[in-house]
Amino acid sequence: LAKTTQPISMDSYEGQEVNITCSHNNIATNDYITWYQQFPSQGPRFIIQGYKTKVTNEVASLFIPADRKSSTLSLPRVSLSDTAVYYCLVAEGSGGYQKVTFGTGTKLQVIP
């Protein structure tokens, strides 16, 4: 399974753009990159997913370089409510079905 590495924690002031980078050096051809957000006492919540280049939705952008060995989650103008743990996952097709492995995640603290 593809292992991911991301910073343990990050601090940011409100209103700033936050970029969290994740490395996944042994990603396979058919794997997808997925990011989840988790608040205390809640389950992980899907944020965004991509295969290559750039993906944007209403809450975030995901940048994936051509070699796909890393990815960067970009959160525009964070607010206090964005304080959470962010997980970078590689979604693999195992026997035709998806399998994901959670890492340590990045604990983002947004400061007023």
Added chain:
Amino acid sequence: EAGVTQFPSHSVIEKGQTVTLRCDPISGHDNLYWYRRVMGKEIKFLLHFVKESKQDESGMPNNRFLAERTGGTYSTLKVQPAELEDSGVYFCASSQDGLAADTQYFGPGTRLTVL
């Protein structure tokens, strides 16, 4: 549309007792997953159902854990007998087609405390 629900939200039991956790996936989702986080460690995969069949149970820690999904709807995870190291948060997730590009939707989790 209702999300993934889990019951109970908390359970406190004594070592040696039995506990059954329940997960109701999003309606129409054939794929159901169980995960758990113990003692502040990483979230770990336990098993994956496709409808009522166990597709992958490589993460089940031992034979004290029994997962079922009769009828391919809700699932139960029974721990019998519970041990102290089983304490943690058990998450359930569901997805539609289960392929690599699919999205897993997680429930709020069940916090299990074994005394």
